[in-house]
Amino acid sequence: MKIDLHPDSFALDGRASFVPVPILRIRDENPHTRTFFFKHRLPAKPGQFVMLWQPGFDEKPMSVAFAYPEKEEFGLTVAKVGPSTEHLFSLKKGDRLGVRGPYGTHYRLPGASDAGIKAKHKRIIMVGGGFGSAPLRFLTEQAVASGFHVDFIQGARSQDRLILQKDIQELGAHLHVATNDGSQGHKGLVTEVLETLLATNKGRYDAVYTCGPELMMQAVGKLSEAHGVPCQVSVERYMKCGFGVCGQCDCGGMLTCVEGPVVSYDSIKKNPEFGVFHRDGAGLKHYFK
Amino acid sequence: MPNVLNEYKLELFEKKMVDLSNSFLEKTAPNPTVLASGFMGVTGLSLASAAAHGAGMVTIKSLSLEPRKGHKTPVIVGFEAGLLNAVGLSNPGVVNGVEELKVAKKKAGVPVIASVFADTAENFAKAAAAVMPAEPDFLEIDISCPNVDSEFGIPFAADPGAAADVTKACKKVIGSVPLIVKLSPNVAAIAPVAKSVEAAGADALDCINTLKGMVIDPVARRPVLTNKFGGVSGPALKPVAIRCVYECYKAVKIPIIGTGGVTTGKDAVEMMMAGASAVGVGSALYYRGLDAFKLIAGEMKDFMKSEGFKSPRDLVGLAHEN
Incomplete structure (x- = not known):
């Protein structure tokens, strides 16, 4: 179920409040690590992070590993390291979490206008x-x-x-x-x-x-x-x-x-x-x- | 014939005369903005950064006798007109906090406000005494956090007598360091609390702490904050803060730091006209980034220029004359 509340209100656009995101699929990376793909148009750039809320459990910052805004998909690669990630590993496709962000600065490739690095050798x-x-x-x-x-x-x-x-x-x-x-x-x-x-x-x-x-x-x-x-x-x-x-x-x-x-x-x-x-x-x- | 050019020159001269420097209890700050407690100020270098970004004075995040982790996340969330937080008074404790204050005193270059909280008047005094080695310019006592009821009970700020007891206990142990008492909007009437702490020896008031509130996520079907309740800050709080400052200004003689929802220079002017002698800034960091202090001060200056005010002190309490 998609619920859009006041889509024009910036405070509800995921900048400081949570957008509900269902788990689309889960991929095993290794015995300790999984990638969780969510349905959401997340405009993240490499190096930025989100706050992932597991309602009833807690909220943790996570670095964005995959983001395809045009496909309304993003992915977080998560290692099982503590109670919070253990809880996350117990979730299944279709379960809904909350996300806010993206936050922070991002990596800048050589030649980008604000990178301060020249793309000389590529x-x-x-x-x-x-x-x-x-x-x-x-x-x-x-x-x-x-x-x-x-x-x-x-x-x-x-x-x-x-x-x-x-x-x-x-x-x-x-x-x-x-x-x-x-x-x-x-x-x-x-x-x-x-x-x-x-x-x-x-x-x-x-x-x-x-x-x-x-x-x-x-x-x-x-x-x-x-x-x-x-x-x-x-x-x-x-x-x-x-x-x-x-x-x-x-x-x-x-x-x-x-x-x-x-x-x-x-x-x-x-x-x-x-x-x-x-x-x-x-x-x-x-x-x- | 009137000399238009001379009038223009005079006007330019007068505009240049606007000076934002602000004195508060005999300390001079570069402008009336104050970094409010609980924002940015976890460390001494962070307080120095706030000052470098234009804060006129800076307040450390409140310290307790022992270190505290605070509430489980989420501890903050946004809504249409502000932020709701229940960080839960996390802090590294007075022993570590006093070192952060020393760093701030050395590096901030503006007046530094220490802030403490505790569960009893006696422990408030212990925490107050413990931060004195850092030689803060002011001591603020946080008797009004709305997010720790389950642990500490009803805040001292809810009762004029209890608020006065904490004020007296702290006043005894801090020598000549001026004492600021942070009041709560979560009361039926704020003026009696203001009067009571003034009579108990408070040197200034900070009005106000956050307003108790709640945000529910309709999809998750539960309150967003793990603490369920939190304190409302940001634009939604501003009219409440203006009203509280106005009422306190009428009730007491001591100066007031007006805190609550100030995001623009116009907001700051409004706060001062209500009776504040300095203006707390917090959630504006969310709306305007680290430049919030400079932007607010700049807009104050523009307003003062166009309205013919020369000093922030000329604004204090003006709304009471009309």
């Missing part, structure tokens, strides 16, 4: 750690459509934690894999693969895009900078409102939900909290290690 690199591959898949789709050659470096602890490989390859990106235990691809870190790519193709990349654990993104940013390649990262902080009022997601004076999550490494490297600590729902500090 070659870019993605570095996705764990579930960080989800928004980068979305960006890869956009990049390939704009004629970019994409090297996609994907890392995880082990093979059974890798996600969206088929999607990424079908888009035409060149997939490079690193696992900590060597169960697939390079045994070691994504930064080692990145180093090799940047060194062997010196001066031939326009930009590096990364999403994943903060210390990994920091290392990716440093490495890209050392090779003279601009880098964009996606900062994750505890979020409550998503639209810049509650202040819970502050990262060193940056309101992550509206001034982020996607920022240039060049700007975030000066942030006193990036790569150092994040805060929980009470505002208590937790140091990265």
Whole structure:
């Protein structure tokens, strides 16, 4: 059942209130991860996030992995990591959830008017750690459509934690894999693969895009900078409102939900909290290690 | 023959004379806007960011003796004319909060307002004393949060006697730091509470906290907020806040921070004409982004220029003369 209430009222357009979204289909990615596709014209760009409400349970920020507004479809790739995602995994096709958003800044491809990066070589690199591959898949789709050659470096602890490989390859990106235990691809870190790519193709990349654990993104940013390649990262902080009022997601004076999550490494490297600590729902500090 | 050119020059000169700097209890702020408690101010650097974006004064999110996680999400939702929130007073506790206040004092460059809340007058005083090492410019006591009834009972602001007890207890432990008491609109009459806290030693009032409300999602068939109830803020709250400030201004001599739904410079002027000496800004961040403070201040200045006002203090209480 589709219910449209005051469609002209901006407060009900999903900016701050929930739009009911039925689950269209659910796809298994690996033993811990599923992609949930919903019916809704979500005008999201790669790197943006939504607030997903499971009525009667809770609400969580989720990065958008798929968005096809023209088809009235979007997808969230979700790992089972706690009570909230466990609850989500118990839902079936047709169940209705609430969504609000999209929120935040997004990745910008070289040559985009506001990117500040030139599309000189039409070659870019993605570095996705764990579930960080989800928004980068979305960006890869956009990049390939704009004629970019994409090297996609994907890392995880082990093979059974890798996600969206088929999607990424079908888009035409060149997939490079690193696992900590060597169960697939390079045994070691994504930064080692990145180093090799940047060194062997010196001066031939326009930009590096990364999403994943903060210390990994920091290392990716440093490495890209050392090779003279601009880098964009996606900062994750505890979020409550998503639209810049509650202040819970502050990262060193940056309101992550509206001034982020996607920022240039060049700007975030000066942030006193990036790569150092994040805060929980009470505002208590937790140091990265 | 009148000298048109000279009159024009005089008019230009007078326009330049509009000065938004605002004094509040002997502290000077660059403009009358105040970052309201509970917005942005979880950290010292976030308070500094609000100041850098134009806030005339900044208030930290209220601190309690112990850290609190707050309510389960969703804690905020929008509706046609504002926001409804029940964050549930999440905060890192006074021990950590005092460090954030120190950062704000060092980096904000504008007056910093500490804010505390507690379950008893005695604990209010303990929390108030605990933030004093940060040397805040003001201390605000939040006796009016509408979203924690189940835990704390009816807010102190609902009863003139209870509100006075908390005011007295805090006043004793904060030396010369001026005390601001944040009042609630969720009362039959606000003026008796205002009078009572003034008599108990309050140096200023902050009118008002949010108005208790509810939003139901018709598809989900339940209240949206996990706490079910929440506080209404934004444009829907503005006429209520204007009325409360107007009533309090009539009732007391101490200055008032007018808070509730101010989104534009015209709203801020309205609030000051009702009797506010400074103007709280919160939900405007949703409507206008981080530039809300600059936009509101700029629009105030434009209004004052075109109406011939030279200082924000000239606006205070004007509506009472008519």
